[in-house]
Amino acid sequence: MKMELNIYAYKCKRCGHIHYPYKTICKNCGENDHNEFDIVPLPKxxxxxxxxxxxxxxxxxxxxxxxxxxxxxxxxxxxxxxxxxxxxxxxxxxxxxxxxxxxxxxxxxxxxxxxxx
The missing domain is CATH 2.40.50 (OB fold (Dihydrolipoamide Acetyltransferase, E2P))
Structure with a gap:
């Protein structure tokens, strides 16, 4: 079984803004805790x-x-x-x-x- 690879972005848990590439601070709300970002796949x-x-x-x-x-x-x-x-x-x-x-x-x-x- 071949695993399909993807490009991922980072979604701020506080405001929902999606960042690509990774940012250490959410440019929308200022969140700066790296544990407060979910990894989400980008559309292809x-x-x-x-x-x-x-x-x-x-x-x-x-x-x-x-x-x-x-x-x-x-x-x-x-x-x-x-x-x-x-x-x-x-x-x-x-x-x-x-x-x-x-x-x-x-x-x-x-x-x-x-x-x-």
């Missing part, structure tokens, strides 16, 4: 807001070009991730998966990769 579907293509990415990415995009997820949160889309278009529907985005000698780095929905 959203719309592509903007993107760029790197034509000379770092060598540990092992690809000739690397497309990166900013996606507004359902619920309004924005997240940056790699795009595995042949011809990305601003406003298109996308869906993300957590995958290995780069490798080093002994490490694999996970991140969000978006595909056309």
């Amino acid at each position: 579907k959203g719309k592509l807001l903007t993107y760029t293509t790197l034509y000379n990415p770092p060598s540990d990415y092992e690809v000739p070009t690397l497309a990166l995009g900013i996606v507004e997820l359902e619920g309004g949160h924005r997240i940056t991730g790699q795009l595995n889309i042949k011809n990305p278009k601003i406003g298109m529907n996308v869906e993300g998966k957590v995958e290995v985005v780069r490798k080093e000698a002994y490490n694999k780095h996970l991140g969000m990769v978006f595909y056309q929905a």
